[in-house]
Structure formats: structure tokens, C-alpha cells
Amino acid sequence: MRIFSIGETTYDILFRDGQPVSACSGGSAYNSAISLGRCGLPITLISTFGDDPIGDLSSEFLKNNGVKCDLIKRFNGRSRVALAFFDRDNNAGYSFYPASEDVFPEYPVPQPNDIILLGSSFALRDNGRDNLLRFLEEAQKMECIVIYDPNARQCMSDKPELLQKIIGNMALATIIKGSDQDFSNIFGVKEGESAWGVIPEKEKQVLVYTKGGDGAELFAGNLHIQIPAQATKVVSTIGAGDNFSAGIVYGLCRKFRAGIPLKHFKPSDWEAVMNYGAFFASAVCGSHENYIPEETAKMLRTDN
Secondary structure, eight states: OOEEEESOOEEEEEEETTEEEEEEEEOHHHHHHHHHHHTTOOEEEEOEEESSHHHHHHHHHHHHTTOBOTTOEEESSOOOEEEEEEOTTSOEEEEEEOOSOOOOOOOOOOOTTOEEEEETGGGGOSTTHHHHHHHHHHHHHTTOEEEEEOOOOSOOTTOHHHHHHHHHHHHTOSEEEEEHHHHHHHHOOOSHHHHHHTOTTGGGOEEEEEOGGGOEEEEETTEEEEEOOOOOOOSOOTTHHHHHHHHHHHHHHHHHHTTOOGGGOOHHHHHHHHHHHHHHHHHHHTSSSSSOOHHHHHHHHHHO
16 A cells, blocks of 8 residues: 655745744645654655755655655755744634746556545646646546545636636545535535535545534435544644545555455444544644644554
């Protein structure tokens, strides 16, 4: 089994009350990869960043946390940066500063049992999209598990080209994981049943619909599961959704290692996977980092 997390790498500088308080490497795929690496899972990040000091920090941190970096493409230029401004509820608004080069990575040859995490704006880029789609199409043929999180930060009602890309990505996914805000921005729907109604191929796909402090729902065929959020003192919501995805991957890996293939999952199996997602998200919300704390990951490694 191999796990790949695909997406942009961003250096996050965090502000409270107008003052910088911390900084760390991040990005949706990056955050998921660090958490999974800390748990000792075979995770490779597929990403790009510059051959600059920020890129060096990002690369070293990945390696120190058990993430394979052989599919990262570095370029001669400036890495991507984001400024995150927290409000009183510890929710963040962002200002993004793009990398100086727009390059795309190389993809591996998919193998059966691969798990692929994909999402955010990286999955909507024009540059390299043909390569990405070929990879996902081959992954689908090999019956890999593709988890797609659109992570939509803007309304798509007046952006038909982006909407069609999201729908195209969804069609190649095994599990579509999105928040209530994602589905509101993309399709204008406000609750889980309505979100399930817009999934392109419901007969062979799973929807994980997250609702922040209100928990999450799963839809698969006629199955509908609801789980509560796990209580935590919120320090930061950055990375919560990314780590819900990482928790899903962790839960899937536990089931596969127990000899339970996806097609034989019972409701109790899906509920366990969802609860790992909620656990990972809660652990991150109670931390200043974008990934689960090392002590939490150590516990999961021991338990794995």
C-alpha cells in the first residue's frame, strides 16, 4: 500500500490582532501528509515549491516527519506564501502570494491499493491538468482509492469553468469529502442530503460531508451515518478539514490491515473511519500547528 497526497505547498504566516504570532509550512496536501507521516504511514507528498529558504524549511520538515519527498518538484524561484488573519472565533481569513513559477510535478504509475488524496486550488490549475487527469484516470482503472476535497473558498455560481473542473474531479473520485461551506460555494446547497443529490455517480461513490462543530455525515448507497464533532478548546481551525481527510486515510489503513476491503465495509467500519476523521480534526483545532501534535501521533503509532 502506498499513500500519495497531491497539492500545493504554502508557507503560512499567522496573525492575531494585526501582529504575526507564528509561521509554518502548510497547504492542504502538506498538512495531511505531515499528520500521516507522524503516524508512521507510507505517505509521499506530490507538490512543488521553490529552491529558496522557505522551500528548504518545507522540505526539511517533511523529511523530519516521515514524509517521502522524491516526487516534489523544486524550481529556481520563490515559494508560495499565505498570510492568515484570525478573528475572535479563531477562524482564519487568507491573503495568498503565489510562487514565482507555475510548474507541475511528475506522477507515479498507479498501483492497486494506492490511496490518493487530492484537493484545493491545485486540482483546478490549467497548467499540468492533462497530466493530473491522466494520472487519476489510470488510478481509477487500477481501482485505487481517490479522496477528493474541493476545498472551495469562493462562490462558483459565476465561474462555470471552475465548476466543470470540480465536477470532473469528483467523477474520478472514490470518496468525495467536502464541508458544508464547500458545497454551498460550489452548488448552493445547504445540507447533507442536498449535497449527496449532486454527487455525479452515487452508485459507486461515497460522500463525507463535514459541518464543523456540528459533526459530519457519510452517504454511501442507501447508507447514511451521522457523527458528532469531538469536543476541544479551539486554538486554530487551520488544517481542520485537511486533517479530517488524513483521519479518513488513517482509518481506512487500519481496516485494510485488518483484512477488510472497501467493498466489504459495514456501517460500523464506516463509522469508525469517520470518527478517526473527527479525532484528527479535533486534535488540530486544539493545536497551534496545522497537523496533529507529535504526542498524539505517537499514541496512534503505538496503537496502529
